Amino acid sequence: MRDVECVAFLQWALPRLGLRWPGYRKVRAQVCKRVHRHLAMLGLDGIVAYRRYLEDHPGEWRELDRLCPITISRFYRDKDVFDFIAAALLPQLAREASARGHDRLAVWSAGCASGEEPCGVALAWHCQAGAVSPPLALRVLATDIEPAVLERARAGCYAASCLKLLPPVWLTLAFEKRDGRYCVRPQYQAGIEFRQEDIRQAAPAETFDLILCRNLVFTYFDEAGQRSALVRLLQRLHPGGALVIGRRERLPPGEVALEPWPGAERLGIYRYRAASRVER
Numbered sequence: 001m002r003d004v005e006c007v008a009f010l011q012w013a014l015p016r017l018g019l020r021w022p023g024y025r026k027v028r029a030q031v032c033k034r035v036h037r038h039l040a041m042l043g044l045d046g047i048v049a050y051r052r053y054l055e056d057h058p059g060e061w062r063e064l065d066r067l068c069p070i071t072i073s074r075f076y077r078d079k080d081v082f083d084f085i086a087a088a089l090l091p092q093l094a095r096e097a098s099a100r101g102h103d104r105l106a107v108w109s110a111g112c113a114s115g116e117e118p119c120g121v122a123l124a125w126h127c128q129a130g131a132v133s134p135p136l137a138l139r140v141l142a143t144d145i146e147p148a149v150l151e152r153a154r155a156g157c158y159a160a161s162c163l164k165l166l167p168p169v170w171l172t173l174a175f176e177k178r179d180g181r182y183c184v185r186p187q188y189q190a191g192i193e194f195r196q197e198d199i200r201q202a203a204p205a206e207t208f209d210l211i212l213c214r215n216l217v218f219t220y221f222d223e224a225g226q227r228s229a230l231v232r233l234l235q236r237l238h239p240g241g242a243l244v245i246g247r248r249e250r251l252p253p254g255e256v257a258l259e260p261w262p263g264a265e266r267l268g269i270y271r272y273r274a275a276s277r278v279e280r
């Protein structure tokens with residue numbers, strides 16, 4: 001399938017799935033490759049035939065939806081964001097959780113890919129923030145729609161290229177080399193639970209001090225999808241808690257329940273205004 005055909009197809013199909021073409025523009029190759037393989041599996045000879053097939057088989061839209069997740073990630077993605085999380089955000093959230101009488105700091109990474117983001121938060125806690133914070137346990141729930149990435153996340157072994165941005169001392173402390181890959185030492189993965197969940201349909205039952213939802217909802221979902229996912233995220237966030245979105249993402253216009261986190265105005269970090277609790 002030629003790139004130009006794939007682009008035209010995605011521009012037609014993505015909005016019908018509640019997804020945004022501009023989010024996919026730069027990373028479309030991953031989806032085009034999957035669509036190409038899928039057409040071969042269906043025995044269809046091109047994108048025109050597939051459009052017809054979609055029109056004749058409404059259930060096929062679910063299959064196409066499964067081909068669309070972009071799973072690119074890396075440790076310490078957006079270094080200045082993670083520097084802030086480690087040096088300021090986690091210690092402050094831990095003080096506030098402790099003042100509320102909680103014995104643990106609860107974090108949700110929504111769209112966790114192969115574990116780079118939730119594991120990065122655990123490293124930030126164990127290697128830096130935990131030392132200057134009240135002595136809380138760290139619980140990280142990491143959810144993703146894609147079973148294959150969750151399997152890799154549970155295995156916890158990564159190529160060196162994925163770890164390049166990590167502070168070198170954390171790399172030495174928290175990883176051991178196995179068969180040419182870097183594997184997270186068990187004590188740094190202990191508080192992390194990986195779970196398959198589609199953020200469009202479900203959310204965890206518990207409430208969190210910190211939610212990261214980066215490079216997913218606010219890049220790939222259309223505005224209606226962003227708004228309904230945001231309601232779901234805020235229902236799980238403590239008033240005063242933090243929501244981290246991608247460095248280059250924007251909240252839907254008119255969002256008033258969140259305010260930029262002081263000192264992190266350009267980092268996509270927001271505080272959930274205490275008076276704005278979204279009821280379940």
Ligand SMILES: C[S@@+](CC[C@H](N)C(=O)[O-])C[C@H]1O[C@@H](n2cnc3c(N)ncnc32)[C@H](O)[C@@H]1O
Nearest residue numbers: 069070071073111113144145146198199214215
């Ligand atoms: C581009 S990655 C971002 C990973 C990480 N948050 C980061 O910023 O590096 C997006 C992740 O969201 C997952 N995803 C896509 N649609 C989802 C959905 N509806 N519910 C939950 N996860 C989803 C993908 O499988 C992928 O692993």
